[in-house]
Amino acid sequence: MRVIIHVDMDAFYASIEQRDNPVIRNRPVVVGADPAGGSGRGVVSAASYEARTFGIHSAMPISTAYKRCPHAVFLPVDTEKYCRVSSGIMALFHEYAPVVEAVSLDEAFLDVSGVQRLFSGAERIARTIKERILSEHRLTASVGIAPNKLLAKMASEFDKPDGFTVVPQERVQQFLDPLPVSALWGVGKKTDVRLAAMGVRTVRQLRAVPQQDLESIFGKNGGSLWNYARGLDDSPVEAGRQAKSISNEHTFARDETCPEVIADTILQLSEKVGFRLRNRRLTAKTITFKLRFEDFQTLVRAKTVDHPVSLSEDIYAAAVGIYGELNRERRPVRLIGVGVSHLGESGGGQMSFFSEERETREQLSLTIDEIKKRFGENAIRRGPRY
Ligand SMILES: [Mg+2]
Structure with a gap:
């Protein structure tokens, strides 16, 4: 029999912001796009539990969130900070479980079947993890323990926030x-x-x-x-399973027509995606570009390249190429998105088929990444290239 623990952080982004700023604790906090006094056009990335009582939830248009609770605290997404907190929490999981599958920044499956054959052992581990997340990170998590991933995930969801739900085999049907x-x-x-x-x-x-x-x-x-x-699920907990894709998008405050502004935005998005890719020591074979026009018509096109890429400029070159083809008529643009998929581990050997010039550019990229890690993602920015 398997013993699976699912740990899911509670309102992760919003909780980190509340932890770091006592003034906004117990207040509705919405992390996401700029609401711009109700005319903002992006979406909500995370909502604190106080904000949820106003009917605000993630993926909702930020303008709707603003309408429901104009006095909420609206904050921009600080991915770099959330990544840092996430790494600390994931490291903690690895101390207790031989197999950890990170589903997202704030969620993971732990397979402890090998070390704990009984649920009581898994409960002890899960309690310790919850306590350490609270004492070391001052954040709460909800935990589910069950014989498979499906049930463990449903169990962690069952009593959120700060939940702890155990579903042993004999109570599966009663729970479901x-x-x-x-x-x-x-x-x-x-x-x-x-x-x-x-x-x-x-x-x-x-x-x-x-x-x-x-x-x-x-x-x-x-x-x-x-x-x-029937609570049946035999999908394995897959250690080291990476995200299948990485993407960033931008909604313009006003429908954009200026080609230079659009090109620069594609560049900044490519740089964000490239940074995240390199940070995880990955490469990508497919670059995806998403384009939404003023009338909400949305086009998504992908380009697969011969050699895996990780440099922002390679991502940019593919993305801007797709954009040119999709918008020959220069229609006003509401949103653009850049993404990568078909990810692979970046092996050390791949530098060899790069020319010397490429090596220099690779080096420059790593230096920029280093500066961002130390001083924050906004510390340095690539200049426009047109
Ligand atoms: Mg969560």
């Missing part, structure tokens, strides 16, 4: 049955609506639907639904 189907993996809005139309709102009701019926309605996802309703 009363929950709404939307609590299950893979049940998004669409599936939820379709299930509701079938009169299925709880996991107990879902369990009564024959597997064949689910498969004929939802295809292969139907099979997963059938399994999840």
